[in-house]
Amino acid sequence: MEQAERVVALITEVTGTELAGAYLHGSAVLGGLRPASDVDILAVTRRSLTEDQRRALIAGLLPISGSAVGARPVELTVVVQAAVRPWRYPPTGDFRYGEWLRADYEAGLIPAPEPMPGLALEAAVALAGDRTLAGLPPAQVLDPVPTELLFRAGVDGIPGLLADLAEDTRNVLLTLARIWTTLATGTIVAKDTAADWALARLAPEHRPVLAFARDLYLTTSYADESWSDELKAQVGPHVDAVLARIGGLRDAGRQ
Numbered sequence: 001m002e003q004a005e006r007v008v009a010l011i012t013e014v015t016g017t018e019l020a021g022a023y024l025h026g027s028a029v030l031g032g033l034r035p036a037s038d039v040d041i042l043a044v045t046r047r048s049l050t051e052d053q054r055r056a057l058i059a060g061l062l063p064i065s066g067s068a069v070g071a072r073p074v075e076l077t078v079v080v081q082a083a084v085r086p087w088r089y090p091p092t093g094d095f096r097y098g099e100w101l102r103a104d105y106e107a108g109l110i111p112a113p114e115p116m117p118g119l120a121l122e123a124a125v126a127l128a129g130d131r132t133l134a135g136l137p138p139a140q141v142l143d144p145v146p147t148e149l150l151f152r153a154g155v156d157g158i159p160g161l162l163a164d165l166a167e168d169t170r171n172v173l174l175t176l177a178r179i180w181t182t183l184a185t186g187t188i189v190a191k192d193t194a195a196d197w198a199l200a201r202l203a204p205e206h207r208p209v210l211a212f213a214r215d216l217y218l219t220t221s222y223a224d225e226s227w228s229d230e231l232k233a234q235v236g237p238h239v240d241a242v243l244a245r246i247g248g249l250r251d252a253g254r255q
Contacts (some may be wrong), residue, residue, distance in 0.1 A: 021135030027130025031190035073099035
């Protein structure tokens with residue numbers, strides 16, 4: 001994958017011998033990239049990035065990532081190995097680039113270390129996928145992610161997902177389905193696989209919007225996406241039904 005290679009060449013140039021390893025995660029290792037998939041990369045370093053290194057990564061990623069340059073969006077997470085070995089919650093990420101913040105980066109935003117609950121999910125997928133782009137294999141750099149952290153990361157991410165529901169309906173519905181699947185099975189699967197699992201367990205009236213989101217994921221870019229008024233009206237009840245199932249599993253886990 002040429003784009004991933006360019007990102008890793010940039011990371012290697014910027015971090016040098018401080019790079020312990022860089023790994024694919026996300027759709028690339030969970031069934032393959034889809035029309036709207038990001039290129040998700042997790043990089044593990046031996047120390048925190050300097051201000052100059054953060055600026056260099058942003059400057060190098062802007063011309064590599066996103067439709068503005070005719071490419072897939074890149075999501076790059078950098079974590080210091082000592083911050084997650086051993087695991088603690090919430091884990092602290094050292095740097096994150098995401099295309100949704102492009103305007104902020106172009107205006108001068110430089111990502112700083114911050115709590116990143118979802119980092120536990122990213123690391124778990126990187127470990128399972130075992131797709132090393134640079135450095136040591138992930139199992140030599142990261143400890144296995146405790147199941148409890150995966151559950152907490154999924155549940156704690158729900159408020160942020162709901163805030164994006166109107167603007168990012170497809171992704172939010174699929175991610176909620178994956179959270180439900182992970183809580184129920186202890187595994188992280190591709191979004192379309194999670195949707196299939198959830199569809200088999202939903203009442204018939206709550207299935208159409210998730211089936212549509214799954215089909216969009218498999219076939220359609222965001223630019224070509226369109227939701228009918230009838231489907232939009234079903235989104236709220238569907239989300240309520242899925243949240244009720246997630247809540248039941250969460251409460252059961254606390255007993």
